Amino acid sequence: MVRxxxxxxxxxxxxxxxxxxxxxxxxxxxxxxxxxxxxxxFQGLAVMLLLMASVLLLSGVPLSQYLKSLKAVLFIVAFTFxxxxxxxGGTTVWSWRFMRxxxxxxxxxxxxxxxxxxLILFSSxxxxxxxxxxxxxxxxxxxxxxxxxxxxxxxxxxxxxxxLRFVPTLLEETDKIMNAQKARGADxxxxxxxxxxxxxIPILIPLFVSSFRxxxxxxxxxxxxxxxxxxxxxxxKQLHMSGLDAAAAVVSGLFxxxxxxxxxxxxAALR
Amino acid sequence: MDHYIKAEDVTFSYExxxxxxxxxxxxxxxxxxxxxxxxxxxxHNGSGKSTMAxxxxxxxxxxxxxxxxxxxxxxxxxLKIEIRQRVGLVLQNPDNQLVAxxxxxxxxxxxxxxxxxxxxxxxxxDDALKAVDMYDYRMHAPYKLSGGQKQRIAIAGIIAMQPxxxxxxxxxxxxxxxxxxxxLETIHRLNREKGITIVLITHYxxxxxxxxxxxVMDDGQIxxxxxxxxxxxxxxxxxxxxxDVPQSTELIYRLKGEGVPLPDGILNIEExxxxxxxxxxQSGNIGEIDASH
Numbered sequence: 001m002v003r004x005x006x007x008x009x010x011x012x013x014x015x016x017x018x019x020x021x022x023x024x025x026x027x028x029x030x031x032x033x034x035x036x037x038x039x040x041x042f043q044g045l046a047v048m049l050l051l052m053a054s055v056l057l058l059s060g061v062p063l064s065q066y067l068k069s070l071k072a073v074l075f076i077v078a079f080t081f082x083x084x085x086x087x088x089g090g091t092t093v094w095s096w097r098f099m100r101x102x103x104x105x106x107x108x109x110x111x112x113x114x115x116x117x118x119l120i121l122f123s124s125x126x127x128x129x130x131x132x133x134x135x136x137x138x139x140x141x142x143x144x145x146x147x148x149x150x151x152x153x154x155x156x157x158x159x160x161x162x163x164l165r166f167v168p169t170l171l172e173e174t175d176k177i178m179n180a181q182k183a184r185g186a187d188x189x190x191x192x193x194x195x196x197x198x199x200x201i202p203i204l205i206p207l208f209v210s211s212f213r214x215x216x217x218x219x220x221x222x223x224x225x226x227x228x229x230x231x232x233x234x235x236x237k238q239l240h241m242s243g244l245d246a247a248a249a250v251v252s253g254l255f256x257x258x259x260x261x262x263x264x265x266x267x268a269a270l271r
Numbered sequence: 272m273d274h275y276i277k278a279e280d281v282t283f284s285y286e287x288x289x290x291x292x293x294x295x296x297x298x299x300x301x302x303x304x305x306x307x308x309x310x311x312x313x314x315h316n317g318s319g320k321s322t323m324a325x326x327x328x329x330x331x332x333x334x335x336x337x338x339x340x341x342x343x344x345x346x347x348x349x350l351k352i353e354i355r356q357r358v359g360l361v362l363q364n365p366d367n368q369l370v371a372x373x374x375x376x377x378x379x380x381x382x383x384x385x386x387x388x389x390x391x392x393x394x395x396x397d398d399a400l401k402a403v404d405m406y407d408y409r410m411h412a413p414y415k416l417s418g419g420q421k422q423r424i425a426i427a428g429i430i431a432m433q434p435x436x437x438x439x440x441x442x443x444x445x446x447x448x449x450x451x452x453x454x455l456e457t458i459h460r461l462n463r464e465k466g467i468t469i470v471l472i473t474h475y476x477x478x479x480x481x482x483x484x485x486x487v488m489d490d491g492q493i494x495x496x497x498x499x500x501x502x503x504x505x506x507x508x509x510x511x512x513x514x515d516v517p518q519s520t521e522l523i524y525r526l527k528g529e530g531v532p533l534p535d536g537i538l539n540i541e542e543x544x545x546x547x548x549x550x551x552x553q554s555g556n557i558g559e560i561d562a563s564h
Binding site: 131132133161162164165168169172213214217218220221222223224225226227228232233234235236237238 | 328330352355356359360362364366367368369370371372373375376379380381382383384385386387388389392393396412413414425428429432
């Protein structure tokens with residue numbers, strides 16, 4: 001049961017988006033997320049949505065997967081949508097006793113909903129089309145300038161790599177321990193909340209103990225393979241930017257300019 | 272012959288607990304490993320064989336005595352990386368020694384640490400994966416592989432550093448029989464075809480029977496050493512120290528004890544069958560023995 005959990009839901013493929021350099025993808029995603037908040041009127045939003053639609057289609061990942069990722073935030077979006085509906089200026093569209101919905105409220109609500117959805121969709125494109133190892137690699141390169149501030153960039157990336165490597169191993173182990181404890185009569189499913197939290201203790205303790213043992217073994221294995229920190233280390237897989245990445249940067253730049261243009265040219269819809 | 276690894280009167284004790292004197296695990300072990308040799312280091316749990324394995328690549332340093340690898344002193348801190356590149360150590364649990372989530376990236380870990388150039392790493396990784404017959408799995412996630420396959424990936428990760436010698440610390444202890452065969456077949460092939468020196472640490476007598484030389488350790492000392500035939504013919508000595516001999520050897524030994532005329536130093540099933548067959552035919556009890564049983 002535990003094994004069904006997938007982490008970093010990467011969909012292998014060979015689409016245009018898949019082939020982009022992961023560093024470029026991270027930068028572009030970051031820019032898009034910023035520009036979702038720059039777009040302050042429906043014209044700007046339309047530009048962003050057009051961009052979104054084309055990126056989703058280009059990624060080659062089934063659209064149903066994107067819908068699934070939206071499901072996770074549906075409640076938050078609905079909640080903020082309703083909340084925003086009642087707070088806003090402008091002319092009253094509908095009122096009943098103390099409740100009052102204005103046109104400003106409606107546009108605020110729509111904006112917030114679209115923004116949250118876009119945030120999720122853009123980051124989904126990144127994680128769906130980039131393998132976890134590519135992501136950690138790209139982050140290591142992008143964070144390199146932070147070394148000046150004494151941030152241990154290599155160590156952080158190494159920890160991410162190891163964590164990703166051990167997620168399935170530890171899940172499998174959790175499953176095994178749960179079965180072992182169930183075989184001894186442990187009841188994991190019934191009782192109130194506190195009862196159930198308490199029943200996790202006999203699972204967590206063996207898991208912790210074995211994780212430390214694994215960590216000790218792994219540290220030894222890494223030393224046996226001459227690991228001595230990031231100093232003088234090379235990488236088998238070199239990232240390189242291609243013409244495709246340049247094109248992607250230019251196209252995304254144009255869209256961002258489009259959003260900026262709309263922001264200055266048309267009146268803001270938010271109030 | 273060329274002494275590749277040379278241990279001189281090595282003693283070792285783990286760090287002392289408070290107020291208690293740490294027990295000595297190795298009491299003056301001297302041994303030589305020759306270049307290109309396949310050595311089995313035998314002993315039961317607590318005999319000091321795993322501790323000895325870690326002395327070979329400077330993971331542990333002798334408390335007394337010296338260990339030289341290709342003439343390099345393991346006590347010299349500056350030589351540590353160089354020694355570990357020459358003598359690779361494969362551990363027991365395959366799950367705990369793989370670092371990356373993709374097979375080929377894991378194999379690349381060693382050469383990356385050594386600062387090898389990217390195209391050269393690519394070549395080494397491909398060669399190493401082919402050498403352990405796992406090239407088709409290079410893009411797989413390790414957790415989806417069987418134990419034997421994972422252990423072969425771990426061996427590939429060592430080979431990619433281009434070592435002269437591989438020390439394997441009970442590499443088959445956690446594997447099923449099939450995985451065990453895969454791993455043993457792989458290390459024998461590496462020894463034969465690439466001339467890599469192999470030190471196989473094990474407590475399975477049948478694994479040791481296939482080595483060029485067997486060193487038996489007991490209680491932190493060397494009990495006996497020699498060719499498998501020489502070592503396993505000393506059945507009384509081994510049994511006095513709670514060590515087994517290969518099953519075929521024991522069968523022959525017991526039959527001889529009953530007065531059956533049989534040769535010494537039988538190591539495997541084939542030899543056992545060919546020694547027994549004429550005798551049984553003579554007595555006419557069984558006509559034919561199938562060698563595959």
